[in-house]
Amino acid sequence: MATISSLGIGSGLDLNSLLDQLNAAERKKLAPIKLQQQGHQAKISAYGKLQSALTKLQEAAAKLNDPKFFQSVSSNVTGSGVKAAAKSDAPPGRYSVNVTGLATAQSIAASGVESRTAQLGGGSVNLTLGTGEPIDIAIDSAKSTLEDIRKAINDSKSGVTATIVNDGSGNPHRLVITSNKTGTEAAVTASFSGGLEARLGATPETVVTAKNASLTVNGIAITSQTNQVEGAIQGVTLDLEEETAEGGSNIVVVERNTLAIREAVSGFVKAYNDLRSTNSELTRFNSDTGVAGELLGDSTLRTVESRLRGVLSGGVGGGDFRMLSDIGITLQRDGTLKLDEEKMSGIVANEPQALAAFFAGENKAGGLAGRLGETLDQVLRDRGLLDNAKRGLESRITSLKDRHERMERSIEQTIQRYRTQFGQLDAMVANMNQMSDYLFQQFDMMNAQLGRKK
Template sequence: MATSSINSTNSSTSSQVSTDVYNRVQQTMASQTSAAAKLNASITKDQTKLSALGQLQSALASFQQIAAGLTGNGLSTSAASSAKTMLTASSTGTAKAGTYAIDVKQLAQGQFLTSDEFDSATTKIGAGATTTVKIDFGAAGGGKGFVNAAVASKTITIDSSNNTLDGIAAAFKAAGVDVKVVKGDDGQYSLSIAGQPGAANSMRISVSGDAALKNLLAFDPDGAQKLKQTSAAMDAILTVDGKEIKSASNTIKDTAIAGATLNLTATGKSDVTIAAGAGQIGDNLKALVSAYNDLNAKLLKLQKGDLKSDTALNQAISQMSMLLKTGGGSVSVTKLAAAGLSQDKDGNLVLDDKKLQAALAADSSAVSRLFTSDDKRGIADLLSSKAASLTSTNSVLTKETTLTSNEITSLNGKKATMTKALTAQANALAALYTAQAQTGAGSALTAGTGKGTGTLFDMLG
């Protein structure tokens, strides 16, 4: 007789049941599994939205960085790398003209930890006793004490409501730690924990409570390690004209070259050339137009896809576009058009190079003031400020992201509870149906017509 397996919630073992019994369990629980499917669909929908909101945040932040670099004296200054596959550079206008020799010896990276593997992401781990997980951040080794006082420790509680891989990952995420449940090629599930870049952001995880969770999660970079470290937290290390610089991030602003930002992508050597003069204005305006059009393309893609009708996205599209249509009340749109800048029907910026070069030849300072001014009222100033406000702590985007993240945590908690209940019910049904098959008893739902046998609900009660 063919058999299937239904797992127990309280044991790693499973009892073998016939295919007929398995199919009867599925049929009886159809309505409950439908509810579970709807819950899973809601989680997937929210996760998709959260990812899309992250893409929106990233797109706005990337544009803001470029726009901010072209304000002030940055509009007439450029920074170029001789090896763009290794690093890119931008100038804010205060960098001194010249060529700088850069040697990137090491990129910054975050610590990466993985856990033991399990057959399921919803398997209960341990007895469910309340367990406290504390994560400290600091630099491993060195003998100067581990804790980085600049980064607050995080405390996470695990109990019977979330002592599964899914539950643990949700609890860590709620505390601001990047954790994912990963399914390997062999079908096994494990936790993947990613730390922030920088040597001082190494994680030390201490666990008090359930022994099984301690054996799963405890990690001391200078001591006992239950989690496996696949990469250590490291700083970026580079030299600028022979002087060594260390950075927790691969984006290095001002400290490597004053007035310039370096974005490191690979190790190796490159020369960075800083150039200044009115001739740079045209090239920098083209860079601004290109950056804005990249942003606009991303916004439109999200609007047609994962963020259709989303409030934060629509706000970003309308407010950025409105600045270009009105000049923010401080910039003449007519003068912008005369300098060659306009918008097409899709909201993209169009730069007429002939008009631009003619305007620059006539009065490059006047063109520059259209885009950036001492009172920060040029169109580049306004676009940079608007992008920053759209991603600020109090922005609609940030609030939406927080609400969506909290909803995912809540839904994962409901999923864990539902999984436990449905698994218990499925096991009870399997036991009942198997017993009936062996004894030739009556209906699966009534357990026969004899008195005192009891119903399925009596058994589950």
């Protein structure tokens, strides 16, 4: 059978060009399917943009759905000797903190030896931490170097750390044992027995005495086992770093973190307005060009907008604040929210509990932020409104893909049928041309025989 590259050779007809035109005409049937696929894919991408904007609003609402957030406080310190960290239960106030002494950990040192690697003889190390039970650490005579003893003490996990210090004397290497905790309750004592006693002494000498931290808060004396003091000021942790110089002071100021609350409310308003902007972009229509947004007239988007408007306009049932307008947030004609920052600042400063009740309520879904979060969860969760809409489009795209493939196979079969018919036509015309040439030859021969040919 003649191939497409040889079509028309026998007949002289431009059958290849004709076949190409028929193929192009048949493939135009695929264009509507491709357009539908592109349209569905564009809607899925648009749903992605919508989901991103909704998620940001969900995060902004979740931040406001926490009563403790509205009780948050911050602390700042004037002075270099103290750092302070305040929790939500810290009462606002101003505190003068003076450090008169830092807590220290007990350190004791044994007598020096000439070599840190020489065997010192067997025996035991007896350790006592504070008023705790004594701990005996056995030392084998074959593993009794200063390094071995240090390792045995550290491996015992007895609440101390052993090190070796070189003091530069004739017997420079000294075993130093330091409590892992500061304060008198963690003071460490030790004794050596057996062969160790002869080389290291019966009891190490104290080189650093255990001390408790001492400080005053607004003139009241306080002691602490550590340099991290909790409870001296309710809800505040003080980290003591240096003693206060004579005549100096550290001022700790605890105040309500109004800035964080204002920023959270402002962030909520911005997230909603950004969502409105995204929706406007996805539903726009340009009358001059006829170009429409991917979700123009989309029922899913209309449902989302309707649900959100219902929550925002419905407000909450009780409390000093019931509607967004009560706290300085008003709905504009274009659907966006506007925040009266001056009014909000006053509410944050003077009525934080009422604001917390409005947004957070008594339970997770009791306030406006909780209700909005619940609605957004129904939209954004797996098998939620948005997910189901996307799944529906993906199913249609798969169906269109199958339809496209079936139609392509049908077009290929049609073109193959045309190719076969054109091949047969080409052969038939070629045969007719050959027959015509033969007859003309015979007629010419007959005319010649009859003397008719000149």
